[in-house]
Amino acid sequence: MDDFALHPTFALASPGEVPLGAREVHVWAVPLHGEPGALAALLSAKERERAARFRFADHQRRYQIGHGALRTILGGYLGVPPTAVEFTQGPRGKPYVAGAGPFFNLSHSGKLALVALAGSEVGIDVEKVRHLESLTAIAQRHFSPTEFAALDALPEAGRQLAFYRCWTRKEAYIKALGLGLAMPLDTFDVSLGERPEFLACRGGGERAADWVLLDVSPGPEFVAAAALRGSVPELRCFRLPLA
Ligand SMILES: CC(C)(COP(=O)(O)OP(=O)(O)OC[C@H]1O[C@@H](n2cnc3c(N)ncnc32)[C@H](O)[C@@H]1OP(=O)(O)O)[C@@H](O)C(=O)NCCC(=O)NCCS
DSSP states (O other): OOSSOOOTTSEEOOTTSSOOOTTEEEEEEEEOOSOOGGGGGGOOHHHHHHHHTOSSHHHHHHHHHHHHHHHHHHHHHHTSOGGGOOEEEOTTSOEEESSSOOEEEEEEETTEEEEEEESSOEEEEEEEOOOOTTHHHHHHHHSOHHHHHHHHTSOHHHHHHHHHHHHHHHHHHHHHHTOGGGSOGGGEEEOOSSSOOEEEEOSTTOOGGGEEEEEEOOOTTEEEEEEEESSOOEEEEEEOOOO
16 A cells, blocks of 8 residues: 555556657656555666665665566566566666667655656656755755745745745656756756746756646655657656555
């Protein structure tokens, strides 16, 4: 059983029964609690080595569940067994399906992983909401001046949600680009309000108009966003029938 309530928009489905439409982005929720069971056996030798390197057993279990589920999901779309899915990496470590396959991205926080799939570059970020004493200092360091000013102008009660919206939208974009920490975070602005918007992009050859930001709502404890290159897609959310 889930030990958090997943939003009912995440429909129970089996990978392989929901083909990815040309104008769709699919997001799969994978609860990371419990034991990995058969999912651990799906990992490659390299993934097993990585799992064995985690110091805490709980982190190891979450990795096994997350990556076993990722293989199950991708195998469903590709029409191959989970163990036959092969990965390649971008220059800064972003994983891709080797050969022809959908673009995907994985994010995890606490006991939840989200996997986004699309026909173009996609990034996803999920954060478990927790009280941050140093929220203002973190925002000052990571947000653009425009974003920080928007946060600072909000009443205290609205700041936490706005902070997490901004964080996950920015992170989803840098994950879509695959640049990780090499991406200067003050070179683009996203909205902090209910409506996800890519407001501006300075330099780097990207245009805000070429990107779409989407809010993903896995449940009350989490804030999540996806970013993808292209026009506004239909977002469809699923969950795996895991025990
Ligand atoms: C990997 C990275 C891109 C995201 O890390 P994170 O937020 O800790 O973790 P997430 O759970 O969202 O994503 C991790 C997954 O992204 C994928 N990933 C790895 N490198 C990636 C890259 N360069 N680009 C996109 N995705 C990447 C992997 O599937 C990884 O899963 P794994 O570690 O289980 O293999 C990290 O290098 C990074 O750049 N973080 C930026 C942090 C930051 O300053 N954010 C500020 C936002 S305001």
